Every structure is written in C-alpha cells, then in structure tokens.
Amino acid sequence: MSWLDDITPPGIKKMFRQQDDKSDALWTKCPSCEQMTYGKDLEAEEMVCPSCGFHHPLPAGARLNSLLGEKWERIELPHTADDPLKFRDTKPYVARLKDYRKRTGERDALLVGRGRIGERAAVVAVQNFRFMGGSMGTAIGEGLLAAADAAVEARAALIVVTASGGARMQEGILSLMQMPRSTIAVQKLREAGLPYIVVLTNPTTGGVTASYAMLGDIHLAEPGALIGFAGPRVIEQTIREKLPEDFQKSEYLREKGMVDRVTDRRQMTAELGAILSVLMAPEAVIEAANDDEGEASVEDEAVAELPEAAE
Ligand SMILES: [Zn+2]
Known part of the structure; x- marks a missing residue:
C-alpha cells in the first residue's frame, strides 16, 4: 500500500481497481525488462514477454485453452x-x-477440464491464483479427488497446473x-497405472x-517460477545463512533434481x-486390449513376469 492509497477518494480507487481486474488492458509493462507490450500481442504469446521471455500470470481458463485446445469440457466440481x-x-x-466469486465468476480456486493433449486423453486441473491466491481449502481437495476420479474413469492422464x-x-x-486427501487423489492415478504430471507455475x-x-x-516448471x-x-532467519540468488526458482530446483524440466509456456x-x-x-490400443481380455490385465502381466517360485 502506498501513501497514495490513503489520500485517494474511494470512487477513484474503485475505478482503478476495475481497471486492474480487466485482463484486456491495452498495454502491459514487463516487470523484468520494462518493455511495454500490446495486450493482443502478449496474449498471442500466451502472456510471455516477447523480448525477455518473462512469464506473466496466465488466467486459468486461458491455461485450459492453451493445453487442451478450444475443445475442452468442463468437469463440474x-x-x-x-x-x-x-x-x-x-x-x-x-x-x-x-x-x-463475483470477481472471478468461479466458485473456488480450481478449474478442471477434460480433453486431449496431442493424441492422448487428459484431465487438466488448474489452480486459479486470482481466487484467494489459489489457496488450498476443502474445495481444492474435493476438486482434485473429482479430477482424479474423472481421469481414472476416462483412462486419461491427470495434469495439475x-x-x-x-x-x-x-x-x-x-x-x-x-x-x-490430495495425496489420495494422486494415489488413485498410480493404482490405475495412469500418468500424473505436475506443471509448476x-x-x-x-x-x-x-x-x-x-x-x-x-515435474515440469515454467521459467523463473518461485517454488518452495x-x-x-x-529460511534465512532460521538457518542464519545467506541463500543463493536463484534459490527456490525453477532453474535452481531443476539443477537439484526436484524439477525434471523447465519449459517455456509456449512449448508446454x-x-x-x-x-x-x-x-x-x-486410445485405440487400450480399447482393443480391453475388448480382447476384458479388464486391463496389468496385474496378470506383473505376475507372469515374476520368476517361478523356488520349491
Ligand atoms: Zn520482458
């Protein structure tokens, strides 16, 4: 809060706030290189600064459009x-x-959609940072469980952003x-033999x-994301030591093995x-296998691979 906030009349403040809420502001200034980019150009780049590659926040709906294409189906939570x-x-x-709720038009901070990424079925759950900082309450826990169930039912991968x-x-x-509870959601995917991939932003x-x-x-991460x-x-106060400059950034975590790859949003x-x-x-292969042998036979295969028990 600056001193300006204290002396600005409420009417004017409201006007500015409304402007802040609009995502289609004409020009956006990059906090990293200070370059001004025209709103439509920035959107075309998926909110990545064309001059320095800084990743601006991407609204949850736009994220689903980006990952699943325009043809995704919303999963009601x-x-x-x-x-x-x-x-x-x-x-x-x-x-x-x-x-x-009024500001975002959403009930809580998780948005889940079903569709495909490339040739594979996928359920994508996106945390909406604009809804109370994407904070995890019961709605997110329930939402992740619902997303996991939907993925298992559709034999789809679960991607959480x-x-x-x-x-x-x-x-x-x-x-x-x-x-x-969210750990149980992840476990459901594991038991079904389906991939669970995290995109850290x-x-x-x-x-x-x-x-x-x-x-x-x-684990994939967007460049420069704070993860910790x-x-x-x-931490500095607790361990009384100076931390490295890029501490808790995607690139640092990749170096330390906690993130598998740092990927530009436009290639995600x-x-x-x-x-x-x-x-x-x-999917065609999965369907054919199911037609031939009924239920998936992962367990049978695992048993078949076991060496004969010694007498
Ligand atoms: Zn920039």
Missing part, C-alpha cells in the same frame, strides 16, 4: 461447505468468498487435511508444495503431448 469454522479476520470469510500461496488459513485444520508454495505439487511422475515451502526470508502443450505419447498407449 462438488460443492463444499462455505466457511465451516465461521472464520473472521479483518473481514468474515463468507464475505471474502462472495467477493472473489499449480499456482498457490499454500493452505487457506480461513479453513484452519480443514485446509491442512487437504494435503493427505509462479508461485507454488506452502502446503501445496508439501503435497500434490511434489508427487508427480514428472517457506519463503526465503523465513507440445512437451506434455510428447511425454504422454511415451507414457500412454494410444
């Missing part, structure tokens, strides 16, 4: 109870929810409970990093398509 703890900070939690400040403190312990922190964001079969559990300042769909084509058989 279960409605969870609003404000189970009757929580109030500077504002009641119900009022906060109402405000964000993370962007979150962590657990939603207004839901207290209930939000922390979503960490093991700026920022992915807190309880989200400590659960489903780090459980992928493969606690913030660098807290092609990259995921290539990965899925390696990890999954084409």
Whole structure:
C-alpha cells in the first residue's frame, strides 16, 4: 500500500481497481525488462514477454485453452461447505468468498477440464491464483479427488497446473487435511497405472508444495517460477545463512533434481503431448486390449513376469 492509497477518494480507487481486474488492458509493462507490450500481442504469446521471455500470470481458463485446445469440457466440481469454522479476520470469510466469486465468476480456486493433449486423453486441473491466491481449502481437495476420479474413469492422464500461496488459513485444520486427501487423489492415478504430471507455475508454495505439487511422475516448471515451502526470508532467519540468488526458482530446483524440466509456456502443450505419447498407449490400443481380455490385465502381466517360485 502506498501513501497514495490513503489520500485517494474511494470512487477513484474503485475505478482503478476495475481497471486492474480487466485482463484486456491495452498495454502491459514487463516487470523484468520494462518493455511495454500490446495486450493482443502478449496474449498471442500466451502472456510471455516477447523480448525477455518473462512469464506473466496466465488466467486459468486461458491455461485450459492453451493445453487442451478450444475443445475442452468442463468437469463440474462438488460443492463444499462455505466457511465451516465461521472464520473472521479483518473481514468474515463468507464475505471474502462472495467477493472473489463475483470477481472471478468461479466458485473456488480450481478449474478442471477434460480433453486431449496431442493424441492422448487428459484431465487438466488448474489452480486459479486470482481466487484467494489459489489457496488450498476443502474445495481444492474435493476438486482434485473429482479430477482424479474423472481421469481414472476416462483412462486419461491427470495434469495439475499449480499456482498457490499454500493452505487457506480461513479453513484452519480443514485446509491442512487437504494435503493427505490430495495425496489420495494422486494415489488413485498410480493404482490405475495412469500418468500424473505436475506443471509448476509462479508461485507454488506452502502446503501445496508439501503435497500434490511434489508427487508427480514428472515435474515440469515454467521459467523463473518461485517454488518452495517457506519463503526465503523465513529460511534465512532460521538457518542464519545467506541463500543463493536463484534459490527456490525453477532453474535452481531443476539443477537439484526436484524439477525434471523447465519449459517455456509456449512449448508446454507440445512437451506434455510428447511425454504422454511415451507414457500412454494410444486410445485405440487400450480399447482393443480391453475388448480382447476384458479388464486391463496389468496385474496378470506383473505376475507372469515374476520368476517361478523356488520349491
Ligand atoms: Zn520482458
């Protein structure tokens, strides 16, 4: 908050806020190279700065369009109870929810769509950072479970695009409970022998990093994304040591082996398509196998591969 905020009349403030909310602002200034880019040009580049490659935030809907093409089907998520703890900070939690719902047109911070990436079926769950910082409450936990069920049912891969400040403190312990619940969602994919891939975007922190964001079969990250559990300042104060400059950035985590590949957003769909084509058989093959042998026979194969038990 600058001192200007204190002296600006509410009417003017509101006008500016409305302008902020509009994603189709005419010109956007890059915070990295300070270049001004025309809105439509930036959109054509999927919100990546054409001069320096800085990745601006991409709205959740645009992310689904980018990964699944225009032909994706929305998966309706279960409605969870609003404000189970009757929580109030500077504002009641119900009022906060109402405000964000009005602003984003979404019920909570997870958007799930079904479609295909390349030749393979995929369910993509995108965390919407514009909805309360993408924070993980019961709605996200339920949503991830629903997304996992939809993926298993359709024999599709599950891709989760993370962007979150962590657990939603207004839901207290209930939000922390979503960490093991999201782990169960991931487990469902594993049991079904389907790929679970995480795309880490700026920022992915807190309880989200400590659960489903780090459980992928493969982790891709956008360049320069902040990925971590606690913030660098807290860590510095705790260990009393200076941290490296690129600490908790995608590139640093790739070097340390926590991220498999740092991929430009404009190549992300092609990259995921290539990965899925390696990890999954084409649908026609799956269908043919199911017709021949009934249910998938992964277990039978595993048994067949076991050496004969010694007498
Ligand atoms: Zn730039």
